[in-house]
Amino acid sequence: xxxxxxxxxxxxxxxxxVLRDVDFAIAPGEIVTxxxxxxxxxxxxxxxxxxxxxxxxxxxWRKPGLRVxxxxxxxxxxxxxxxxxxxxxxxPRRRGRGEIAHVLxxxxxxxxxxxxxxxxxxxxxxxxxxARALLSEPEILILDEAAQGLDQPGIAGFYxxxxxxxxxxxxxVLSVSHDLHVVMSASDRVICLNGHICCQGAxxxxxxxxxxxxxxxxxxxxxxxxxxxAHDHRHDDGARDAG
Numbered sequence: 708x709x710x711x712x713x714x715x716x717x718x719x720x721x722x723x724x725v726l727r728d729v730d731f732a733i734a735p736g737e738i739v740t741x742x743x744x745x746x747x748x749x750x751x752x753x754x755x756x757x758x759x760x761x762x763x764x765x766x767x768w769r770k771p772g773l774r775v776x777x778x779x780x781x782x783x784x785x786x787x788x789x790x791x792x793x794x795x796x797x798x799p800r801r802r803g804r805g806e807i808a809h810v811l812x813x814x815x816x817x818x819x820x821x822x823x824x825x826x827x828x829x830x831x832x833x834x835x836x837x838a839r840a841l842l843s844e845p846e847i848l849i850l851d852e853a854a855q856g857l858d859q860p861g862i863a864g865f866y867x868x869x870x871x872x873x874x875x876x877x878x879x880v881l882s883v884s885h886d887l888h889v890v891m892s893a894s895d896r897v898i899c900l901n902g903h904i905c906c907q908g909a910x911x912x913x914x915x916x917x918x919x920x921x922x923x924x925x926x927x928x929x930x931x932x933x934x935x936x937a938h939d940h941r942h943d944d945g946a947r948d949a950g
Contacts, residue, residue, distance in 0.1 A: 710735055710773060710847050710879055711756055716765035718751055725751050728903050729765070733847065738873065738880045740890045743900035744922055749883040750780065752900065753851050756881070773847065776840030776878075778833070780851040786825045793820045796839055810838045814868060830861040834868070841872065848872065850882035862886060866893060887923065 712732035718725045726748040733739055741749050754760040756767055757777060784790055796807050804820075811817050814834040819827065827835060833853055840848060850869070854862045866889055873880050884890050890897060891910040898907040905918035913919050 708735060708770075709733065709768070710770050711881075712768045713752075713756065714766050714768070716752075716755060716767065717763045718748070718755060718760065719763045724763070724902065726755075726902060729900075731898060731904065731907065733879050733881055735846065736873075736877050736879055738893065738895045739882075739898060740894040740896075741881070741883045741898045741900055742885070742887065742890060742923075743905075747901045749900055750851055753849055753881070753883060757849065770846070774843050774845045776837075776843055776845030776848045778836045778840050778848070778850045778853040780853070780855060780883075782832075782836060784824050790824045791821055792824060792827070792835055795824050795835065796842065802842065806842070810841055811835075813841065813872075814838045815864075829856050830864065833857065833865060837865075837868070837872075841876075844876065845878050847879040847881060848876075850880070850884075852883050852885065854884070854886065862889070 709732045713729050716729035717727045729752065741752065743749050751760065755762055756769075757775065758767070758769075784795075792811070793804075793807055796802055796810070807820055808817070811820060814837050816831050816834045816838075819831055819835065824832070824835070836853070848869070854865045857865060866886075869880060869882075870893065872878070891914055894910055896907060897910050897913040899905045899913055899916070899919050899922065901922060905922070906913055906916040908916075
């Protein structure tokens, strides 16, 4: 069974192609991470999958009625616009106080409902964005560098939270990330993108692929992850076998 897939996907916006010949599919419960250098088309690919952008060629297929939760890379809120967290979570559909309290508790910020969005810390802001994504009880959670701008403890805490959500809901997770040490521990599959898919597969296989090494060098080869993921032992065994 497939939740979302791309077939021969290409995108260009009046210049050279941003993406070309992209083919992949995501299964229920799978954790897939997209890595690549700046300008490699990572965010564009997510927007194509979400239907925000239309491809120049190829097609995106989504399971009918697919419930998607999306956490963007950044979201600007005008400081002059009163926007308490409770109201933000009720857009575009009104949510009850109990539902809002439950989802904020779920993401670890239970006391911010009446706080202005513009006064939240970076970590609180990202957790509120995640709370909004979770209100739809998603079958797939899509994260566009959702931990960008957080310090290392904040990154670790955010990824632990994503892991807990994944285990609780059984949802698939598709993320773009620059946190390679986390990616290599926390993913079932890594897609290395640079305008096209250079390589993809299990983290241990991708980290040793020539295409990946050409883009990232040795990177964090062998480094410890920021948290322990349910799949860690399997990936660690694979890395040892590869070494």
